[in-house]
Amino acid sequence: MQPMKLYCFAQSGNAYRAALMLQVCDVPWEPVFVDFFNGETRTAAFRAEVNEMGEVPVLVDGDLRLSQSGVILDYLAHKTGRFLPDTEAERREALRWILFDNHKFTxxxxxxxxxxxxSGQSxxxxxAFLRLRAMSAYGIVDAHLARSDFLVGAMPTYADVSLAGYVFYPERAGVELAQFPHLERWAARIAALPGWVHPYDLMPGHPLPPRAA
Amino acid sequence: MQPMKLYCFAQSGNAYRAALMLQVCDVPWEPVFVDFFNGETRTAAFRAEVNEMGEVPVLVDGDLRLSQSGVILDYLAHKTGRFLPDTEAERREALRWILFDNHKFTxxxxxxxxxxxxSGQSxxxxxAFLRLRAMSAYGIVDAHLARSDFLVGAMPTYADVSLAGYVFYPERAGVELAQFPHLERWAARIAALPGWVHPYDLMPGHPLPPRAA
Structure with a gap:
């Protein structure tokens, strides 16, 4: 089987969701570096040939090309049978958290x-607007994880992989995991999954070159 | 069959997605008014009894209670067989647009x-930050709709219902449909679907009472 390819870069937690899912599902893959910080996702060529939405991740599996991390997670879960909820009700619950993640948490x-x-903005x-809303979303997830080890019951699913996209990055911008103890313990559970690798060790492009003055 | 119940209020396009889907699928339903503007979704009772995420819409179908409009659309499409893509590839494409909608477009x-x-903020x-990003997302959808009548090919799917959540509201905040001609023509196609009703005529709570000074 040809390894899958993942368009990604180290700083993107959206891409990390897909890269982490490939890891924990033990799927052979190789990264395709996307030079986001020099504008590659905004070029006409990227939009025409890779993703009209101008985003990573994009997963290539043979002739199939998929974008949106939630689609990629769903695809890999069904293809491998890993991190897939058992019932229709749990599948809806996983989708619910993935949508909340895309809308608010991540x-x-x-x-x-x-x-x-x-980007060094002041x-x-x-x-302040973004931090307030991020804190609110983190609080909702923390309250949920006070009641169960993973987002959909007792076992990890692809919803957990989705919400794990940005929690391992060291740059916290004032949203510290220590303020959300249930979420912090959940993150440790995710990091303990076989195959887990830190985003900066998993995808190309870290560290960033120094910014021009 | 008991009518389904939808927790909603007139100004919420997130709720409108679900209400519109019920309409175009010809499903009997009744609204449950949520007093968002007086803080109902932020109360402990709402979070404990209706939705821990503190959001509308919430759909009740017998013993089943669903939140996140994307989950509700998926549920209704499968239950009724309406606005459901035919193939697995199209189903992924619908989910892709629903995720983009939740993350950026809506x-x-x-x-x-x-x-x-x-809310009368200045x-x-x-x-400015939000308008720039909204305009960018509207541009991506407009470019896509230049190439097809609906988001996933030639027929409307629940992805179209999702992205239609906010396009019919008269309050445009500087993001005018006329600036996005393909999107504007697509909105007219959605409004022509049998069962379509304007959000302010479909859900309770319009108009808002005058704000206290």
């Missing part, structure tokens, strides 16, 4: 981290 | 509209 934090820690109304 | 616009048009860095 998206506010990821944008905040990018602005504060990666604190202001926008970072 | 979420930036919905928050912008809420701030500018419903323009500033945050609204």
């Amino acid at each position: 998206s506010y934090f990821a944008t905040l981290r990018f602005m504060v820690a990666l 604190e202001g109304d926008v970072t | 979420s930036y616009f919905a928050t912008l509209r809420f701030m500018v048009a419903l 323009e500033g860095d945050v609204t």
